[in-house]
Amino acid sequence: MSHFSDHLPPSPGHLRARLAEAGLRATRQRLVILESLLHLPGHPTAEQVHRRVVGQEPSLSLGTVYKALDSFVAAGLTRRVASTEGSCRRYDADCSAHHHLFCTDTQEIIDFHDPQLDTLIQEFFAVRGLQGFQAQSFSLHITGNKLAGDEPRK
């Protein structure tokens, strides 16, 4: 068993339900956008989502992708990923607690799940506390590089 995240299996018509739960209207466009977000590897930009999505909905505009992603983030369906590039936004459909590996060679950002690490950090701050700050969530950014031959599974 790996700590690295596997891609979610193809979601069927459950997409509608996920949108409804989040209080969002299930438009044709949002369904396709959400589906793409779940299937795209890594942490796609709006552009990348758009490129995938026009295959199914050729008239779907980039502007709509931006608006849809914004509404997903506002509704908590999707997260924005912190990156050091800063010249484009990246999105992550995985809203569960997880950490990130930044590869300095390939610029990849790899998701990394580790409940044991989560617990360690939470316990540390439960004891220590942060003066003047109420912590909600933690995400560890690990910078380094992938080792040849022994790849972390995507």
Added chain:
Amino acid sequence: MSHFSDHLPPSPGHLRARLAEAGLRATRQRLVILESLLHLPGHPTAEQVHRRVVGQEPSLSLGTVYKALDSFVAAGLTRRVASTEGSCRRYDADCSAHHHLFCTDTQEIIDFHDPQLDTLIQEFFAVRGLQGFQAQSFSLHITGNKLAGDEPRK
């Protein structure tokens, strides 16, 4: 004693030395830019650096700020800060190991130093290891909000 970083005291002519150590030419512009970066609170954007810098060097162009900051980052004098905004880059003159507090209310990114936490994380990975990844540095991103009245010192 606080774990939150204080601003560095005004650097004298040591700026030249810092540039020289980094292998960078000490131009008038770079001296002013580096000085501004050290004095500006938080994690300024190129724009913000430029606004401060034109006070002392009115002809200093925004393009030059970008180029200077890039060269600082390449030389290890400065870091880019990971942020979730993604529509502009933020820089940090503090290259020592530290963590970040993200305030969801004010959007501030507050530096947070804690050697004990550094050790905890390092020990955790020394034992656990990351398959296929060679970690170089760790930075914990803590999302939450500042508590009224009891501010973390800037």
Added chain:
DNA sequence: ATCATTGCAAACATTTTGCATATCT
């Protein structure tokens, strides 16, 4: 003297906006 850096302006890239039209509930 040599080579890197600057300033400027134009190009590029990314994100946002406004509004008429279409679509969801």
Added chain:
DNA sequence: AGATATGCAAAATGTTTGCAATGAT
């Protein structure tokens, strides 16, 4: 029907580029 989302095109924002002139070593 009523409210919200879409598509399009224009504008706003942020970053990069090319090149002649300047300045550092």
